[in-house]
Amino acid sequence: MKLVSWNVNGLRACVKKGFLTYFQAVDADIFCIQETKLQEGQLELELPGYQQFFHSAQRKGYSGTAVFTKKEPLAVHYGFEGEIAADEGRVLTLEFDRFYLVNVYTVNAKRDLSRLRERLEWEDALFSYVTRLDQAKPVILTGDMNVAHTEIDLKNARANRNNSGFTIEEREKLSRLLDAGFIDTYRYFYPEKEGAYTWWSYMSKVRERNIGWRIDYFLASERLRSALVEAGIDSDVLGSDHCPIRLTVDLGR
Known part of the structure; x- marks a missing residue:
């Protein structure tokens, strides 16, 4: 089974920049997106063979999965009980027979860290949610988690220490998930690979020079370890300030 995740930074804009070409070529079994930035009825996609589930923010042109x-x-669940910022369409869960898929767009702490406290509260609620699900069946948690976990996950670690997306507090929240038995699937296959990024600033020549951050993830329950087949980053795919990430699993193992 092939899974793909991509923060499209506005689905309508991304469609105009080649989204469907990539979508058709990658031929994923499950394709997750974040930051749809649209409301119901604003875009109709013809995706033969796929069921489509949207969780939009109440605020127009903002967030969404x-x-x-x-x-x-x-079953499909939109948000979860106790979620912070529940009106922003940040969590979409699909239950399958062998696992839960949780697609998330994590709250951004903002450049001035004015939303850091709320983000950490959101993280605490999400942690409780996914660990509770994990007691029932394995979880694949994916999306834009808005944090570079370790220094290898961004180009300029020293310059960004304590900046939004690389604060100790944000990184500790991801560490807690890993300590609770979730696997960072990309690092499972490529533990020491440098220059593996999923987001780049729109500043001039930043992406061309690969000055980026790895902030998009597939995390999997520990008991799915033997099912992990391949993980990848499609950094050559344009259309957003993020690129798609992939995970292949064999649930028959």
Whole structure:
């Protein structure tokens, strides 16, 4: 089973920049997106063979998540009980027979860290949610998590220490998930690979020079370790300030 995740930074804009070409070429079984930035009825996509699920923010042109899936889910959950910023469409969960898929767009602490406290509260609620799900069946947690976990995950670690996305507090929240039994699937396959980034500033020549951050993830429950087949970053795919990430699993293992 192939899964893909991509923060498209506005789905309508990304469609005009080649989204469908990549979507058709990658032929994922499950395709997750973040930052859809649209409301119901603003875009109709013809995706034969896929069911489409959208969780939009109440605020127009902001946030939002979606999942396109060939495999029919047993249930779909929009947000979760106790979620902070529940009106921003940040969490979309699909339950399948063998696992839960949780697609997230993590709260951004903002450049001045004015939203850091709220972000940390959101992280605490998400942690409780996914660990509770994990007690029932394995979880694949994916999306834009808005944090570079370690120094290898961004180009200029020293200059960005304590900046939004690389504060100790944000990094500790991701560490807690890993300590609770979740696997950073990309680092599982490439533990020491440098220059592996998923987001770049729109500043001139930044992406060309690969001055980026790895802030998009597939995390998997520990008991899915033997099912992990491949993980990848499609950094050559344009259309957003993020690039798509991939995970292949064999649930028959």
